[in-house]
Amino acid sequence: MNNDEPGARIHSTDPFAVPDAGKSPVRRLRGRFAAPVTIWTTPGPSGLTVSSTVVADGDPGRILGLIDEESDFWDAAAQAGRFAVVPLTPADRQLADRFAGLMPSPGGLFAIGEWQETPYGPVPAGAATWAGCRLESNRECGWALLVEGVIESTTFPGDAAPLVHYRGRYTELT
Template identity: 30%
Template sequence: MLGNFPSGVAVIAARDEEGPAGFACQSFSSLSLDPPLVLFLVGRASASWPRIARAGAFCATVLGGEQGGLCRAFAVSGADKFAGVAHTPAPVTGSPLLAGGTAWADCVIRAVHTGGDHLIVVGRIEALGTTGDGEPLVFHRGRFRELRAPEGPGSGSARAG
């Protein structure tokens, strides 16, 4: 059932004493506007999470439609995920902000809750931005998809029935 629910993809990244660490994430979401909070889920067995937790901060880069390969590189464990990946320090935390994404949020970790075999991580947004007009990377039924605008009469509007 959940494979039928399309999701955007972000890379959650931080910098600790060993350098940059990060992972691909399909569960990045807005939580609150006041205060400005986001959340993501991470597997309790994640090799990247302990480093991000120690850093106490992260930057979430929402990946662009052409970044499927980058997403797959950040989905593996044990590799140097940042090899050849262009990134700059996020403005407040210095966490890696990846090039080519459609949006980003520079955050400090506010809370971590247990949720079964995952952790629910809440971050407070310290800075955010968009980086262009490109389409986001969308994952649905095990594949990356493109967003398409509806065509025909009534496209672009919704009616309640």
């Protein structure tokens, strides 16, 4: 297809992405930090892709994440008081996009793939790692809520390389 012809085109980049010149300096700085791609799920179920996640060691250990206050996930997590956090792998790119609302999800977020029910929320049946967390607190932080959870349970049935978000794209460690 010639670029001058009308019709659908496949782009090598996100055609809706804001160019660097249109982003605030803070957003440009954030984009230069590699971040793990995770999904957070709750009983109900509900879920959300989250790449602004930090694990803090201690007694008890804690997990912190920036969550969209208007997301269905936040409503469900606030009601349930608990959630699961699953680090994704390079094989989970479509799952990440589905939970981010970037890809259609006919039948709902959990209609595709196999899921294991847990007291904290569903996790993908083949997840290499996941944590069950009790909601501890939240507060406004920039554009989002800073959500803090106490890690009550960890599961490590396998080991897999992480999916990473860097400069607006998924990548993996090599």
